[in-house]
Amino acid sequence: MxxxxxxxxxxxxxxxxxxxxxxxxxGADMVKKINACAPNSILSLDIFSHGTPYSLNFxxxxxxxxxxxxxxxxxxGLRFHYSSLEDGIYNFSAxxxxxxxxxxxxxxxxxxxxxxxxxxxxGFTPGNTLVEEFSEQIYIANKKSLT
Numbered sequence: 001m002x003x004x005x006x007x008x009x010x011x012x013x014x015x016x017x018x019x020x021x022x023x024x025x026x027g028a029d030m031v032k033k034i035n036a037c038a039p040n041s042i043l044s045l046d047i048f049s050h051g052t053p054y055s056l057n058f059x060x061x062x063x064x065x066x067x068x069x070x071x072x073x074x075x076x077g078l079r080f081h082y083s084s085l086e087d088g089i090y091n092f093s094a095x096x097x098x099x100x101x102x103x104x105x106x107x108x109x110x111x112x113x114x115x116x117x118x119x120x121x122x123g124f125t126p127g128n129t130l131v132e133e134f135s136e137q138i139y140i141a142n143k144k145s146l147t
Contacts, residue, residue, distance in 0.1 A: 024049075025060070027066060027067045031068075031097045031101045034102050034103070038106065042106050042108060044111065046116060047114070047116065048117065049067070051117035051118060052078060052120070053122055053130060054071075054129060054130060055068060055078060055096075056069075056117065063083075063090050064093050065090070065092050065093070066092070067097075068098070069092065070132075071099075071128070074127055099133040099134060104137050107138060109143050115131065
């Protein structure tokens, strides 16, 4: 099912409060839009994206991820894992961002973050997966997330 149909199905689950659907093109775009929100104003964040256990994959150019990634070690592992002689070097653009770049104080105390994308929870290298990193960062911000 295409992401747009999934997004519409999930939007129907929310009956109270303001709903906004925002198209994100890069990790930098995502971080900027989240961080522009007022403190304690986001109750729920649903992300629809392709992914890996360590990144949300937004791409403008082939073999160049401009999405959100858990950290530097994950970037190196993903570069190694996805680079090949046939396809070339997999890299991250200047528009990629770390999960820790998000200001988690904009989330309400009972915020819920859901990632609707393949492969974003189970990792294969050391370090936090995307889901673990979101959980850790929202915990550091002293929120009681339902990630």
